[in-house]
Amino acid sequence: MKLSPIGLLVSAVLLGSIPNIHAEEQSPVVVTATRTAQTIDSSLASVTVITREDIENASADGILELLRNSVGINVSRSGGTGKSSSFYLRGTESDHVLVMIDGVRASSATLGTFGWENLALNQIEKIEIVKGPRASLYGSDAIGGVIQIFTRKTRNLHADLTAGTENTQSLNIGIGGGKDWQYSLTAGVYETDGIPALESTTEDNGYDRQYATFNLTGKLGQSTTLTTTSSYSDGTNELDAATGNIRYTQGTSSIKLTNKTTTDWTQSFNLGYALDRSTSYSPFNPSNIITRRYSAGWQHDITFNRNMLTLGLDQWQDNATKDNSGIIDRNITTSAAYTQYQMDFESNDIIIGARVDEHEIFGQHETWQMAWGHDFDKSFRFVLSHGTAFKSPTVNDLYWPNSSDVFGGTTYISEGNENLKPETSRTTELSLRKTYQGGNSSINLFSTKTDDMIDWVTTQTGPVEFTSRPTNINSASIQGAELQVNIKKENWLVSASMTYLDAINNATNKQLDRRPQSSLGLTAKYTNGSHIFQTELTMQGKRTDRDGSVNLEAYTVVNLVYQYNINKQWRIKGTVENLFDEEYVMASGFLGNYNTYGLRSFLSITYNGI
Amino acid sequence: MFGRYKTLTVFIIASITVHIGIWLGGSSNRAATVSGLYSPEYSIRLIETNSRSSQAKTEHTPIPNYKDQATKQPQSKMALEDGVNSKPEKPDASRVISALQRQLSKHFFYPNMARQRGWEGTVVLMVKILPDGKIQRISLEKSSGYSLLDNAAIIALQKVRQLDPAQGYEYTFTIPVIYRLEG
Numbered sequence: 118m119k120l121s122p123i124g125l126l127v128s129a130v131l132l133g134s135i136p137n138i139h140a141e142e143q144s145p146v147v148v149t150a151t152r153t154a155q156t157i158d159s160s161l162a163s164v165t166v167i168t169r170e171d172i173e174n175a176s177a178d179g180i181l182e183l184l185r186n187s188v189g190i191n192v193s194r195s196g197g198t199g200k201s202s203s204f205y206l207r208g209t210e211s212d213h214v215l216v217m218i219d220g221v222r223a224s225s226a227t228l229g230t231f232g233w234e235n236l237a238l239n240q241i242e243k244i245e246i247v248k249g250p251r252a253s254l255y256g257s258d259a260i261g262g263v264i265q266i267f268t269r270k271t272r273n274l275h276a277d278l279t280a281g282t283e284n285t286q287s288l289n290i291g292i293g294g295g296k297d298w299q300y301s302l303t304a305g306v307y308e309t310d311g312i313p314a315l316e317s318t319t320e321d322n323g324y325d326r327q328y329a330t331f332n333l334t335g336k337l338g339q340s341t342t343l344t345t346t347s348s349y350s351d352g353t354n355e356l357d358a359a360t361g362n363i364r365y366t367q368g369t370s371s372i373k374l375t376n377k378t379t380t381d382w383t384q385s386f387n388l389g390y391a392l393d394r395s396t397s398y399s400p401f402n403p404s405n406i407i408t409r410r411y412s413a414g415w416q417h418d419i420t421f422n423r424n425m426l427t428l429g430l431d432q433w434q435d436n437a438t439k440d441n442s443g444i445i446d447r448n449i450t451t452s453a454a455y456t457q458y459q460m461d462f463e464s465n466d467i468i469i470g471a472r473v474d475e476h477e478i479f480g481q482h483e484t485w486q487m488a489w490g491h492d493f494d495k496s497f498r499f500v501l502s503h504g505t506a507f508k509s510p511t512v513n514d515l516y517w518p519n520s521s522d523v524f525g526g527t528t529y530i531s532e533g534n535e536n537l538k539p540e541t542s543r544t545t546e547l548s549l550r551k552t553y554q555g556g557n558s559s560i561n562l563f564s565t566k567t568d569d570m571i572d573w574v575t576t577q578t579g580p581v582e583f584t585s586r587p588t589n590i591n592s593a594s595i596q597g598a599e600l601q602v603n604i605k606k607e608n609w610l611v612s613a614s615m616t617y618l619d620a621i622n623n624a625t626n627k628q629l630d631r632r633p634q635s636s637l638g639l640t641a642k643y644t645n646g647s648h649i650f651q652t653e654l655t656m657q658g659k660r661t662d663r664d665g666s667v668n669l670e671a672y673t674v675v676n677l678v679y680q681y682n683i684n685k686q687w688r689i690k691g692t693v694e695n696l697f698d699e700e701y702v703m704a705s706g707f708l709g710n711y712n713t714y715g716l717r718s719f720l721s722i723t724y725n726g727i
Numbered sequence: 728m729f730g731r732y733k734t735l736t737v738f739i740i741a742s743i744t745v746h747i748g749i750w751l752g753g754s755s756n757r758a759a760t761v762s763g764l765y766s767p768e769y770s771i772r773l774i775e776t777n778s779r780s781s782q783a784k785t786e787h788t789p790i791p792n793y794k795d796q797a798t799k800q801p802q803s804k805m806a807l808e809d810g811v812n813s814k815p816e817k818p819d820a821s822r823v824i825s826a827l828q829r830q831l832s833k834h835f836f837y838p839n840m841a842r843q844r845g846w847e848g849t850v851v852l853m854v855k856i857l858p859d860g861k862i863q864r865i866s867l868e869k870s871s872g873y874s875l876l877d878n879a880a881i882i883a884l885q886k887v888r889q890l891d892p893a894q895g896y897e898y899t900f901t902i903p904v905i906y907r908l909e910g
Contacts, residue, residue, distance in 0.1 A: 145849070145903035148880075150837035152845065152908045160839045340872075380874040383844070418844065420875045423882070425840050459840055466839070 154245045156217075156265040157254070158459065161468050161488040161500055163189070163548055163561050163599070167244040169269070174642060174651050176676035176692040178285070178719065180233050180241075186638040186655050188599050188614035189248050189262075189561075193631045193704040194234070195711045196314030197283070199324025199354045202233040203704075207248055207563060208595040208620035208632050209261030210570070213508060213542075215251070216258075217265045219346040221369040221389035224258070226408035226435035227445070229511040232393060235350050235367045236266070239277075239289040239305050240330045243267040248599075249563065250544045252506035253470040253486035256431060256453050260506040260542045260567065268330045268348045270301045274726035281692075281719030283321070285309040298335030304328065311355070316702075316710045318357060326352035340377040346370065349392075361399035368392050381420045388413050389433075402441075408512070409436040427457040427470075435512055443518030450477045451509065464492040474507075478515060482507050482539055500548040510537040514571055514587040530584040531573070538589050542567040556604040565595040592623040610642040627665040631704065633658035647682035662705040672701030685727065692719040834883040837906060838875050846873045849905045850880040856898040860889055868901055880904040 154164040165187050177183035181202045185192040191205040203211035212229035215222065224231040244266050251259040271293035279287040289305035308325035328350035337343050349368030356362055373387040389412040396405045412433035419426045431453040439445040455472035471485040486504030493499065517533035546563040570591035578584040596619045603612045616636045620629040628634065637656040642649065653676040660669045675697055680690045698716040705711065848871025855864040865884045870877050884902075 145905050146835065147905045147907060148835050148837050149907045149909055150842050153839060153842040155843060155845065158839055158843045377872055380870050380872055380877065383873075420873070423838065423875070423878055425875070461838065461840070 154247065155267075156245045156263055157247045157251060158468065159247075160466060160498075161490050161502065162251075163248040163546070163559070165189075165246040165248075167246070169242050172238050172241060173690075174649065174678065174680070176651070176653055176678045176694050176719075177238060178281070178692075178694065178717070180236055180238060182694065183238065184244075184246075185657075186614075186640060186653055187246060188601050188638060189597075189616055190246070191616075191618075191632050191636065191657065194713075195704050195706060196322060197311040197324070197712060197714060198285075198309050199234050199311065199326070199352075200314055200322070200711070203230065203631070204233065204264070205632055206246070206261030206264070207565065208597055208618045208629065209542075209565065209567065209593075212258065212511075213260035213540075213567070214258065215255050215263045217255075217263065218348060218369040218391075219268055219371045220265070220373065220387060221371045221391050222258075222410055222412055222433060223266075223369050223391045225393040226410055226437050226449075227406060227439070227511055227513045229258075229508070229513075232365065232367050234324075234354075235326060235352070235365055237289075237305060237307060237326060237328045237350060239287075239291075239303060240269050240328055240348055240350070241266055242269045248561070249502060249546050250484075250486065250504035250506035250542065250565075252484040253472045253504060254455060254457060256455075256472060256474050256484075257451065257507060257509040257539070260508055260540070260544075260565070268332060268346050269303045270299075270332050271303060272299075272301070275724060277721055277723040279719055279721035282714075282717040283310045283312060285717075285719065287721075293332075295335075298333065301330075301332040303330045307352075312712050312714060314356065314711060315706075315708055316712050317708065320357070321355075322357070323355045324352070326350050337374075342375045344371075344373045344375075359400070361397055361403065364396045364398070366392060366394040383418045384416065386413075386415050404439060404441045406437070406439045408438075410434070411436070423461045425459045427455075427459070429455050431455065437512040437516075439518075443520050445512060445516050445518055447512055447516050449512065449515075451475065466490045474509075476509055476539070478535065479509070479538055482541075496552040498550040498552075500550070501546070502548075503543070503545045505541065505543045507539040507541045509539050510534075510571055510587070517587075526581055528579070528582045529575075530578070530582065532584070532586055534586045534588065537571060537587060538569055540567060540570050540589070555606055556602070558602040559600070561599040563595075563597050563599075565593075567593045567595070590624075593621060593629060594623055595620040595629075608644050610640075610644075612638075612640045614638045622665075625665060628661060630662050630664065631660050631669075633660045633671070649678075649680040649682075651678040651680075652676070653678075663707070667705045667710075669702050669705065672699055673697075674699055674701070686725055688723045688725070690719075690721045690723065692721075694718070834886040835904070836879060836883065837908075838879045841873060841875050841879070841906070842908065845908060846876060847906050847908055848872050848876050849903055850877050851901055851903045852880055852884060853899065853901050854884060856900075858897055862887055862889070871906060876906050879906075 153159045154166055157164065167183065172183060175183055179198060181192050181194055184190050184204065189207050192202065194200055194202045204214060205211055206214045212224070216224050216231035244264065246262065246264050248262040251263050255263060269291065271291040273294065274292050276290045287305065287307040289303065291301065291303035293299070293301035306327050309323060310321045311323045312321055313319055314322045330348040332346045334342065334344040347370040349366070351366040354363045354365060369389065369391045371387060371389045373385060375383065375385040377383050391410040394407045397403055410433055414429060414431045416427065416429035433451055435449045437445050437447050451474055453472055453474040455470065457468065457470035460467040468488045471483065474482050476482065484505045484507060486502070488500060488502035490498060490500045513533065514537055515533050515535055517531060519530065519532040521528050521530045542565055544563060544565040546561060548559060548561045550559040551557060569589040570593065571587050571589055572591050573585050574588040574590055575583050575585040598617045599614065601614045614637070618632055618634055620632045621627070622629050635658040639654040640651065642651045654673065656671070656673045658671045661667060662669055674695050677693045677696055678690065680688060682688050694717040695715055700715065701713055702710045703713055850867070850871045851869035853866045853868050854862060857863045862884065865881055867877055867881065
């Protein structure tokens with residue numbers, strides 16, 4: 118019998134997961150799809166992916182400016198560039214998000230939060246924002262969701278130079294290539310005079326950063342792939358003379374081995390390391406805090422027909438040292454085992470997962486998750502999910518060294534609490550997604566209840582003595598709705614999102630700080646040949662700060678971006694941020710409101726080798 | 728508290744906005760989906776056919792346009808009757824292929840689990856089509872290295888149980904299916 122090769126090309130997925138077919142004369146059937154989020158199966162989770170191209174098209178000077186337009190995220194920053202930045206995912210706390218850089222748990226072991234301000238946009242290839250609990254796969258912190266950052270992978274020589282308001286200067290150079298073994302190296306410097314951190318001060322608080330990112334990936338034999346990544350930044354964050362400057366170093370390294378053992382069985386083994394070093398030159402309270410996280414993971418993906426079983430082991434050790442102002446020198450180990458089963462049948466897909474974490478101090482904690490997706494037809498999808506999550510107490514919560522200050526004859530003591538339990542949560546989400554010609558839209562409704570939240574509680578422990586210790590005391594109830602619409606028509610790409618949040622502190626019955634009830638984001642991009650115009654609008658509703666005692670007004674910030682591709686190699690970009698010079702406040706502290714930027718403009722020139 | 732009602736209100740506003748979005752973005756009915764995201768501008772090329780009477784002839788056919796085929800449904804049905812009743816001397820390759828392509832296009836998919844894990848590869852399938860248009864056998868000639876992708880390709884072809892129109896001839900094809908991720 119003779120064989121007849123037949124050729125056709127089928128290409129799947131322009132938007133969502135629906136096949137799209139192109140014309141091509143070559144022979145085989147080619148089924149193409151856009152890469153979906155790697156962090157989690159995006160068919161069953163609400164995921165926002167920000168690509169390198171999105172970053173390049175945006176006006177953003179830093180990650181806070183980039184993400185504040187995203188659906189389901191609220192941001193705040195205590196001053197200008199480089200000052201402490203917080204992200205609140207779906208109304209949860211700023212440390213209720215698991216931050217991973219190339220798969221490595223990257224947040225500080227003492228603070229529990231990630232130093233967002235020290236990450237350069239030029240170090241980033243892609244950001245995946247996964248909303249909803251993922252503790253049953255990733256463990257502690259993934260209450261509001263997971264933000265995973267994939268570091269920059271450049272395939273050629275590139276360089277860019279930016280200058281702008283407040284004496285901001287940035288230079289970035291990268292090189293990459295290779296075939297069997299692909300490498301990428303990016304390095305740069307950034308500095309700015311900044312603005313006074315507080316509205317009440319007049320001296321600029323500047324910031325600088327040096328950074329480098331390196332990736333190498335290649336095959337070790339027929340079925341094994343090795344990937345290593347390393348990404349670091351360091352610099353100086355200027356603060357008031359009374360507070361003293363901070364010198365920081367922050368970074369992650371990872372090694373991952375992936376082995377295709379059989380056609381049904383893939384396993385991966387990874388090692389990770391995260392460093393967060395902060396040296397304070399405070400005239401009163403100088404300190405040097407170093408936290409390190411060492412992690413190891415082993416995951417198996419086993420295919421049964423169209424279903425997949427995932428089994429994994431995870432272990433990490435938090436190591437924290439602190440000197441000068443009290444000593445912490447601790448290691449805490451967490452070990453975990455997890456399993457997940459993904460089923461795909463007819464127009465349904467289901468995921469069930471469970472995980473057990475064994476924490477050295479508080480012991481065992483179990484989490485689970487379940488999600489069901491159903492396609493009513495090829496363009497209308499519904500997803501229902503429920504999951505539990507937790508957050509382990511930080512090293513500071515557990516082991517803050519006993520320290521006391523005396524004010525007016527009264528002694529104030531603060532110390533950690535070794536008897537803390539983890540903060541826990543449960544979330545239910547309903548998601549409706551519609552795909553249509555030239556666009557898509559989604560509505561997510563979610564409800565999260567968080568219990569045993571840790572807060573420092575002060576009690577009177579003597580006639581003239583007060584002691585402050587972290588306690589599992591608070592609880593919060595969050596209900597929210599997100600709406601996202603993306604439309605592509607001719608030269609226009611418009612994306613609009615709206616978030617509604619009812620995030621209540623159950624003890625006070627007030628909305629949680631820095632979380633507006635309503636927020637809006639709008640991005641419109643117009644492309645005409647080598648000219649690209651983009652407008653961005655961010656609206657944040659009224660919020661409070663300092664436990665509801667300070668009211669922060671609603672604000673709207675509008676940005677404009679114009680890019681011109683001179684030729685294939687050279688591009689210029691002009692940006693105006695806060696076009697209408699809106700005066701607004703993102704955060705308030707005990708010294709008053711923190712400053713924000715008025716109108717800023719930047720000009721950059723980029724070279725991209727072929 | 729008010730919370731629930733507010734959420735409900737927002738939900739209603741959101742629904743209205745989504746519908747405006749749908750209206751702006753175009754019709755959302757099935758036809759729009761088929762001609763839009765399921766953009767039918769693909770092509771297929773038959774290099775060689777093998778007839779039951781062993782009078783194999785190599786035919787190069789022009790690339791058929793799916794849009795034309797789709798709008799000429801009644802003609803296809805007539806062709807089907809012709810095929811069954813009069814047993815044409817040589818196979819009408821373009822008809823076989825257009826039937827194949829139309830029916831395949833509905834079923835090929837990239838499994839989400841493979842997309843998430845970045846799995847790519849080429850699956851080679853062998854397909855036997857009976858004279859009455861039935862797909863009789865699908866076999867795996869070469870694995871992609873991932874059974875998930877192999878199965879997805881087989882499932883796609885299994886769904887095409889009956890090719891329409893029938894040919895009156897038996898064909899055996901190998902079909903390489905390349906799964907490739909972009910972006």
